[in-house]
Amino acid sequence: MFSLERFREEYNVEETRYQVAGLSFDFFVPKKIDPFINQDDLFTNFPLWSKIWEATAVLSFHLSTITPDPGKRFLEIGAGMGVAGLVGAKLGHSMTITEYNTDAIKFARANAVLNNIDTVDIRELDWNNPLIEGKFDYIIGSEVVFKEKDILGLHQLFQRYLKPGGTIILAEGMRKTTMAFVKHMENHYTLAIKKQTMKSNGKEIPIILFKLT
DSSP, rough: OOHHHHHHOOOOEEEEEEHHHHHHHEEEEESSSSSGOOOOOOSOOGGGGGOOHHHHHHHHHHTTTTOOOOTOOOEESSTTTTTTHHHHHHOOOOOEEESOHHHHHHHHHEEEEETTSSSSSSEEOOSSOOOOOOOOEEHHHHHHHOGGGHHHHHHHHHHHHHEEEEEEEEEESSSSSHHHHHHHTTTTTTTTEEEEEETTTTTTEEEEEEEEE
């Protein structure tokens, strides 16, 4: 059973307030990312999960525009600390939150406890060896298209877990891999693309919201 006390003993954390769609949340985030970085190989398994990305805010808000239906199941992939999935659960969506990184999973579970959300299923999911059973009406994610080599794996994941007639919703930053993702997926899905701009530390960050059906 998950223990918030043990979590606090294991990690050096701080709390950050997060507001979306009229709701307020508090999330644990690492005070420093140094403990999660391999100093001998900075770019392998870099802890991208340890930040609440601007794309996550876009995805979280978009979930508030979808009418909750207890018969519809959501699968969040690459969930990081669980922010968007927990927002979705609070909004009334039936949410399964998944992540591969063990530390990120612990943060997601701690954040569920911190926000008194006990309606989510938080699971480990390896895209290369997916062991979760069942299919979902929605697959959602934010900042999951970082490496071009992952695009085929994502497509296979969609094929495995998306119900016929289901919808994929992804929020991504503007990168070369984002365009490669579009080029690949437009051959298999109907794509709707919406560009949004988020402000962060005085900078404007372009975010692309994808809807694949």
